[in-house]
Amino acid sequence: MQPVLNIEDVKCVEVALTREGVSVSELMHRAGYAAAQETIALGDVENVVVLVGLGNNGGDGWVAAEALFARGVNVKVVTPLEPDQISGDLARQVAQSAVKAGVSPLVGPSRDELEDLLSTADAVLDCMLGTGFHGEVRAPFDIWIECVNASGARAISVDVPSGLSAQTGRAAQACVVADMTVTMLSLKPGLLADDGRDVCGSIVVAPLAEQTEHLVVEADPVAWRTDLSDYLDVIPAPTQAVDKFTRGSVLVVGGSRRFPGAAIMAARAAARMGAGYVTLATPASVAAIAQAHLLEIPVVPLPEDADGVLSADGKDVVLKLARGVSAVLVGSGMRISGGTVALVSALIEQDVPLVVDADGLNCLARLTDGALPDFPEVTRRNAPLVLTPHRRELGRLVGQAKTPPDSLVDALEDARKIVWSDGGSNLAIVAKGSATGCVGVDQALLPKPGPCALATAGSGDVLAGMMVSALAQGSGQGGDLTLMAAYVCEVHGYAGSLAAERLGSRAVMATDVIDVIGLAADAVGEHVMFPEGVEEA
């Protein structure tokens, strides 16, 4: 696993390193060398343009330029000001040193001059704006960024693509789209989420010092990026000594006359993820439709109200069914009503591993008046509970219905309000987004996210079905529930990639993802067992 640090904590690590005798100047030199090294490693780099800003990110650039020059590369540094005019002491010193060593600067070029220069570059080193950037990009960097993106040269961003917030993952209107980002000390959340996923290219972490590893861990990472090898313990062990019941049995409670498909997809996904026996309980008026779609899955008709929404009259039947299975999913396409709130509440009180998704979560929000963290007794139970909210659902659970979290870090923070108030290891929250965070009381995990093809209606229902299936098969129970949730997200993402490969990234529908869950789970399993020599998808 790789630690991910908030920017303020990266700064604390920097301070801690200086206390351990590694000065900021030394760090800047190592950062510049690391950037130069990665640039040379790209191969075929004779002409490099280094675009520098006026802060320490620019300082890294001057060091990199000097290092590249010393290696015989033809380097040009594009700077808004003459080195002597740079106000920051460190950045000025390294700029002066580079010029003294023979690096030639181009000060405040016109757009035409810059375009000409970039047209001859094999690579561009982007050292304009780093973690000190905020707001919209001001001149001249907005123009420079446009020129870099239009140039077609390979772009290597130092620390963070200029224009991207390394904390929130939001890109300004002008933002470098890099082929590679060489980031210092540790991963930062904004590199992994939202716009960050589009603009960072491949990410290389340069630790800069031996002490960094332990200092980063001590700085309390906001999350951990998982590696495939982390999933070794949560993958179901292959065995032939099973029958359909011991492979895990699942009950899906959901659907409504308005949304029958969500529960059908969840049930199919549960079966495709390997549960041996899946049952769907859905409103009576749609049971026949559901059964027609689900030949292998028995469908139990439940009492409904006049709108075709499950009613509380079905509670006893649901609880009886729930007592007979390994895990239950509630919520898919269920709608919110007095009846569905009663069902969700009854299932939470039942001692069975449970996944709550979609309207099940909205029922939970209604049950707790939009303040789930204030009612820890609701989530405290003996059996595992996994909540799978997207950002709007998460907002409703923590009283922020109108202002749901709009970044990965905000979503992690909201999810933590719930898991920390619960305080137990039997609760995991899968905070879904363009990057999904799996949050438990001890840590938040960031599985490798899937492609944007997964941003399609029904994709969440599929994930919920997969999640309950994994839970039914025993993954995570008595072990690490958060890690199990991350594993399921990883398989879901992989299935999205497979479906996109087969059908084209824009064409994927949730049912296509269901069809390749098994192949995705096998592929992820193989990568986990035999990491050497297997390319990650």
Ligand SMILES: NC(=O)C1=CN([C@@H]2O[C@H](COP(=O)(O)OP(=O)(O)OC[C@H]3O[C@@H](n4cnc5c(N)ncnc54)[C@H](O)[C@@H]3O)[C@@H](O)[C@H]2O)[C@@H](O)CC1
């Ligand atoms: N944290 C660390 O340990 C290390 C940090 N280093 C570098 O230092 C960087 C941070 O340095 P700084 O704090 O000096 O910040 P930056 O260099 O990221 O940016 C600060 C400069 O950008 C300008 N700026 C801010 N917002 C702007 C906007 N919207 N439009 C135009 N200009 C804007 C500021 O006026 C200032 O001149 C890191 O990203 C990294 O590259 C490295 O030197 C090595 C170690």
Ligand SMILES: [K+]
């Ligand atoms: K940068």
